[in-house]
Amino acid sequence: MLRSAIVLIFAVLGFASTAAWSHSGGTDRNGCHMDHKTGIRHCH
Template structure:
């Protein structure tokens, strides 16, 4: 039972830790970069 609870707690922390990461659309060039038209800056991955 303790292993199940520990696994559940780790799963919840895993979701919380990755929650702020959001993907966005937009094509990239050969260097993995694209233009952010709102700020006028180039953004690379």
């Protein structure tokens, strides 16, 4: 029972870490850049 709970926790954590998609693109000195698809400038 404990082993299956640990496996489940690691599976959920592994899925959650892949849910964050990064994107390429340079940022300016403020850490911002223009998203050309939406026309919106955003910062990280």
